[in-house]
Amino acid sequence: xxxxxxxxxxxxxxxxxxxxxxxxxxxxxxxxxxxxxxxxxxxxxxxxxxxxxxxxxxxxxxxxxxxxxxxxxxxxxxxxxxxxxxxxxxxxxxxxxxxxxxxxxxxxxxxxxxxxxxxxxxxxxxxxxxxxxxxxxxxxxxxxxxxxxxxxxxxxxxxxxxxxxxxxxxxxxxxxxxxxxxxxxxxxxxxxxxxxxxxxxxxxxxxxxxxxxxxxxxxxxxxxxxxxxxxxxxxxxxxxxxxxxxxxxxxxxxxxxxxxxxxxxxxxxxxxxxxxxxxxxxxxxxxxxxxxxxxxxxxxxxxxxxxxxxxxxxxxxxxxxxxxxxxxxxxxxxxxxxxxxxxxxxxxxxxxxxxxxxxxxxxxxxxxxxxxxxxxxxxxxxxxxxxxxxxxxxxxxxxxxxxxxxxxxxxxxxxxxxxxxxx
Amino acid sequence: xxxxxxxxxxxxxxxxxxxxxxxxxxxxxxxxxxxxxxxxxxxxxxxxxxxxxxxxxxxxxxxxxxxxxxxxxxxxxxxxxxxxxxxxxxx
Numbered sequence: 001x002x003x004x005x006x007x008x009x010x011x012x013x014x015x016x017x018x019x020x021x022x023x024x025x026x027x028x029x030x031x032x033x034x035x036x037x038x039x040x041x042x043x044x045x046x047x048x049x050x051x052x053x054x055x056x057x058x059x060x061x062x063x064x065x066x067x068x069x070x071x072x073x074x075x076x077x078x079x080x081x082x083x084x085x086x087x088x089x090x091x092x093x094x095x096x097x098x099x100x101x102x103x104x105x106x107x108x109x110x111x112x113x114x115x116x117x118x119x120x121x122x123x124x125x126x127x128x129x130x131x132x133x134x135x136x137x138x139x140x141x142x143x144x145x146x147x148x149x150x151x152x153x154x155x156x157x158x159x160x161x162x163x164x165x166x167x168x169x170x171x172x173x174x175x176x177x178x179x180x181x182x183x184x185x186x187x188x189x190x191x192x193x194x195x196x197x198x199x200x201x202x203x204x205x206x207x208x209x210x211x212x213x214x215x216x217x218x219x220x221x222x223x224x225x226x227x228x229x230x231x232x233x234x235x236x237x238x239x240x241x242x243x244x245x246x247x248x249x250x251x252x253x254x255x256x257x258x259x260x261x262x263x264x265x266x267x268x269x270x271x272x273x274x275x276x277x278x279x280x281x282x283x284x285x286x287x288x289x290x291x292x293x294x295x296x297x298x299x300x301x302x303x304x305x306x307x308x309x310x311x312x313x314x315x316x317x318x319x320x321x322x323x324x325x326x327x328x329x330x331x332x333x334x335x336x337x338x339x340x341x342x343x344x345x346x347x348x349x350x351x352x353x354x355x356x357x358x359x360x361x362x363x364x365x366x367x368x369x370x371x372x373x374x375x376x377x378x379x380x381x382x383x384x385x386x387x388x389x390x391x392x393x394x395x396x397x398x399x400x401x402x403x404x405x406x407x408x409x410x411x412x413x414x415x416x417x418x419x420x421x422x423x
Numbered sequence: 424x425x426x427x428x429x430x431x432x433x434x435x436x437x438x439x440x441x442x443x444x445x446x447x448x449x450x451x452x453x454x455x456x457x458x459x460x461x462x463x464x465x466x467x468x469x470x471x472x473x474x475x476x477x478x479x480x481x482x483x484x485x486x487x488x489x490x491x492x493x494x495x496x497x498x499x500x501x502x503x504x505x506x507x508x509x510x511x512x513x514x
Contacts, residue, residue, distance in 0.1 A: 010479070021509070021511065021512065022433055022479070022509040022511055022512075023433075024433045024436075025468070026477065026479070027433065027468075027477055027478075027479035027480050027509050027510070027511070028479055028511070029479070029511040140512070140513050190513075191488070191513075192486070194512055194513035195481075195483065195486070195488075195506075195508060197512065197513070198431075198508050198509065198512045198513075199429075199506070199508065201512075202431060202432045202442075203442075208512075210512065210513050210514055211512040211513070214511070214512060214513075214514075245514055246513055246514020247514065248514045249514075294478060296490065297488055297490050297491070299491070309513065309514060311481070311488065311510070311513075312514065313510060313511045313512060313513055313514050314511075314514065316478070
């Protein structure tokens with residue numbers, strides 16, 4: 001497979017593989033198109049993937065670089081930039097048992113270099129930006145992307161501009177600034193930041209990863225699906241539960257599975273695709289509930305700031321995907337999000353940020369409602385690390401302070417709690 | 424006093440290369456009609472057959488999405504600014 005053009009998802013008009021993201025004719029989004037010369041050698045492709053580097057570039061056959069994987073040679077590909085991907089897929093039996101399910105897996109994308117799935121999309125967008133000769137990376141971010149762009153630019157030796165809403169969590173701001181980026185805090189919400197970046201991108205020779213580079217950027221999310229399939233022994237799960245902000249990740253996970261079904265790397269059909277949003281910013285879940293095929297924008301008000309996009313670019317495609325696969329798009333309250341962060345941590349040892357709380361809470365809701373057949377194999381997509389949103393869990397546990405003596409310990413509540421567990 | 428309409432790169436070829444236009448009108452709908460009067464080709468690029476905006480176009484008045492205001496009937500102050508942008512960015 002080789003990327004050969006960009007194609008409008010709405011009207012099918014073709015464009016060259018440049019820094020373009022929207023169709024001049026109908027304003028529809030552009031998507032990377034691939035072609036295959038001659039017969040595809042599927043066993044050879046599988047071996048090439050298995051022998052590839054331990055990062056997203058093992059899937060280079062399905063990614064939009066014209067010059068092949070980055071780096072001086074394929075063997076050294078993992079040295080190019082900040083490697084992303086190849087995160088753990090963890091069997092979560094204790095979580096499954098709590099929810100009355102048989103088989104639940106956690107795809108822990110907090111295990112990426114800057115602790116969220118955004119390293120995947122930035123790795124691809126930055127590599128393509130370098131191919132196109134760009135010297136500046138930029139982005140509009142709800143936080144995780146800010147970390148990833150600043151870090152990737154540092155690793156590649158590019159300059160960067162990162163635009164964030166001014167009310168972002170402190171952890172995400174610090175973990176961006178440390179990389180030496182030009183950090184711009186915008187007085188407004190994410191949708192304001194996004195509008196500003198769309199305007200700026202028109203007149204600046206910068207690679208805005210999620211604006212003019214968006215077709216390449218979005219392709220990076222497919223690697224989540226490839227990894228899940230490979231980690232399940234070249235199989236497809238019955239159901240995916242994934243968060244929705246713009247809808248790009250959610251729809252590209254499905255596209256990743258579909259591409260592998262189409263070329264014959266895996267057998268079966270698309271998983272049931274469940275999307276997860278926070279009630280305080282649920283334009284896609286609201287549209288799903290109302291039976292609409294488009295989204296009415298909202299003003300976000302939720303602790304899940306990484307999902308706080310009130311005007312989701314891929315909303316219509318997310319709605320279509322949920323319907324097409326027999327899935328749903330649900331929303332959960334901030335209280336349910338906090339509870340679910342605790343549930344995931346206490347049954348799997350994975351501490352997720354608020355977005356993962358949204359996803360876990362939606363899984364719980366689906367299980368409690370009986371939407372999931374107990375025999376299903378379910379994959380829960382955890383996109384970011386709990387250390388990024390510490391305020392969400394502050395005060396949800398007890399600390400027992402004692403003197404350094406046996407008597408003090410035995411007199412404390414910690415001692416009694418221990419007795420209760422061992423009894 | 425006229426209203427300034429900021430034209431996105433994707434539409435500039437159909438607007439004689441202009442990045443903005445000066446148009447009279449009290450509402451977004453009237454300003455857009457004035458814009459189409461200057462650059463006829465823009466009508467079918469921006470609006471659907473029934474006169475509503477195409478699905479992947481966002482319009483802002485003073486930086487606010489008109490879907491949070493009164494849509495195409497949103498009033499525009501003298502000397503105000505309307506921005507037309509593609510909707511598929513971000514995320």
